[in-house]
Amino acid sequence: MKSRIGYLIIGFLLLIESGYLLYGGITGDFSLSSSIALIFALSIMFLSLGYLQPQFRNKDERMKVIREKSMFYSYFIIMLYFLIFILLLGFNVISLTALATVQILASLVLITVFLLMVILSKIY
Incomplete structure (x- = not known):
């Protein structure tokens, strides 16, 4: 996708969908599952890509540094x-299935990498 508006539209639609599923899970209409976290993480990813798209278009040294540093910092996080x-x-503080654990970790990874890119684009 080459359009900034396309990324933003998809990001807002996914954000609305995750909010709707979370609201339905809290009120008891739906079952609350960890896949809501993945949908929310995808919305963060698309919104971040919408913000970063004009900067990604320029394949300059600055964007290369932002990508490298975001991957470096996200590794430790x-x-x-x-x-x-x-x-x-x-220590049995929480009890999750393997699928729920993987979904939560995947959503945390997506959110971390793309938010770090946005933060580092502000710094550099």
Whole structure:
């Protein structure tokens, strides 16, 4: 997709959908599942891509640095997520299925990488 508006429209639609599913899960109309986190993470991803699209179009040194640094920082944050989940699941603080754990971790990874790109684009 080459249009900034396309990314923003898809991002807002996914954000509305995740809000609707969360509202339905809280009121009891739907079952509350961890796939809501993935839909929310996808909305964050599309909104971030909509913000970063004009900057990604220019394949300059600045965008290369932003990508490299965001992947570098996100690596350590993802390791922290893994450590927290290992501790919480190991000491039976939370009880999750394997599918729910993978969905939550995947959504955290998506949110972390793309929000770091937005933050680093403001810095650099």
